[in-house]
Amino acid sequence: MIWKLCYNSFAMDIKRLVKQNIRSLSAYETREIPCRVKLDANESPYGFSMASKAISKIETNRYPDPEAKELKKVIAKDLAINKKNVLHGNGSDELIYYLIAVFGGPVLYPTPTFSMYGIISQALGERKMSIPLDKEFDLDIDKMLTAIRKDKPGLIFLSSPNNPTGNCFSSEKILKIIDATRGIVVVDEAYQPFASEKGFIPMLKDYKNLVIMRTLSKIGLAGLRVGFLIGDEKIICEVNKVRLPFNINSLSQKIALEVLKNRKERNLYIKSIVSERNRLFNELSKFESISPYPSEANFILFSANEPDGIYERLLKKGVLVRNMKGVVNGCLRVTVGTPGENTIFLNVLKKVV
Numbered sequence: 001m002i003w004k005l006c007y008n009s010f011a012m013d014i015k016r017l018v019k020q021n022i023r024s025l026s027a028y029e030t031r032e033i034p035c036r037v038k039l040d041a042n043e044s045p046y047g048f049s050m051a052s053k054a055i056s057k058i059e060t061n062r063y064p065d066p067e068a069k070e071l072k073k074v075i076a077k078d079l080a081i082n083k084k085n086v087l088h089g090n091g092s093d094e095l096i097y098y099l100i101a102v103f104g105g106p107v108l109y110p111t112p113t114f115s116m117y118g119i120i121s122q123a124l125g126e127r128k129m130s131i132p133l134d135k136e137f138d139l140d141i142d143k144m145l146t147a148i149r150k151d152k153p154g155l156i157f158l159s160s161p162n163n164p165t166g167n168c169f170s171s172e173k174i175l176k177i178i179d180a181t182r183g184i185v186v187v188d189e190a191y192q193p194f195a196s197e198k199g200f201i202p203m204l205k206d207y208k209n210l211v212i213m214r215t216l217s218k219i220g221l222a223g224l225r226v227g228f229l230i231g232d233e234k235i236i237c238e239v240n241k242v243r244l245p246f247n248i249n250s251l252s253q254k255i256a257l258e259v260l261k262n263r264k265e266r267n268l269y270i271k272s273i274v275s276e277r278n279r280l281f282n283e284l285s286k287f288e289s290i291s292p293y294p295s296e297a298n299f300i301l302f303s304a305n306e307p308d309g310i311y312e313r314l315l316k317k318g319v320l321v322r323n324m325k326g327v328v329n330g331c332l333r334v335t336v337g338t339p340g341e342n343t344i345f346l347n348v349l350k351k352v353v
């Protein structure tokens with residue numbers, strides 16, 4: 001009885017001690033739904049087998065290389081940039097955290113887009129501002145420019161290709177935004193390897209307030225948590241001040257290094273995913289009640305007459321996709337899997353629509 005009293009008053013006090021912006025936040029939902037074909041999280045269906053070789057070289061008693069020197073060298077070479085322009089993160093999620101911690105808000109981004117920009121802004125107590133995309137899912141440039149003029153954002157996040165819509169934003173509009181703001185513009189290129197356009201790395205030399213994020217998560221290494229920030233050396237130095245010293249563990253550094261060196265295998269998987277994406281798009285277009293949106297990423301957003309029912313019936317038959325209810329109403333998002341997985345998805349879909 002006495003224990004219970006103490007416990008209750010303790011629980012009540014904790015809530016009161018928590019900062020206001022955290023109280024209204026909820027923890028990121030990581031529900032694991034059992035399924036046969038997992039096409040809900042934009043992961044690659046292809047892992048890397050030679051990864052095991054790297055593990056034996058690790059000294060578990062030593063701290064990892066805080067600077068991830070080898071890894072940065074390889075990624076810099078891969079992207080044909082200088083390693084001084086690269087900062088490593090425990091996934092790009094961590095880099096979003098660092099960017100907002102360093103540059104502050106208001107944080108501006110279009111919607112619908114990747115949810116972490118808003119969640120991390122709130123966690124760090126920064127004001128967030130979202131502006132709806134236009135009918136083509138492109139940037140509403142007039143509204144964006146007005147917001148830039150009026151609210152002077154410290155940071156602007158543009159995911160291109162955009163998650164969950166799949167399209168790249170018009171480069172012209174992105175450049176207009178970079179020109180208009182005195183804050184930092186982050187072009188999040190998590191899905192760039194699957195896109196037909198070149199991306200914004202070549203623009204870095206002309207735009208000093210531009211930074212780019214890349215990640216290994218969507219090309220087969222989501223489990224390792226490795227992302228990169230690419231930009232002017234001065235920006236990299238500032239963000240590096242808040243980086244936790246050993247933010248990428250030894251195992252991830254070693255395995256990522258091995259995988260990055262093997263460009264051939266990597267490109268083979270990316271090619272397969274792009275050609276399967278195009279097949280999926282064509283097949284989805286044949287359904288009368290389904291309209292897929294063109295995609296430059298490793299997933300396809302599609303609208304359906306009865307999305308909730310289709311989602312549930314797919315899952316009953318073992319196929320997990322993402323229900324976009326509340327984000328893009330009336331839509332589901334399917335990640336491109338292996339040819340076999342995609343065929344299963346299409347066959348089951350035919351049965352359930």
Ligand SMILES: *Cc1c(COP(=O)(O)O)cnc(C)c1O
Nearest residue numbers: 091092093114163190215217227
């Ligand atoms: C998946 C995703 C990320 C997450 O990257 P991690 O490196 O796994 O943290 C970042 N940005 C966008 C737009 C994504 O879809």
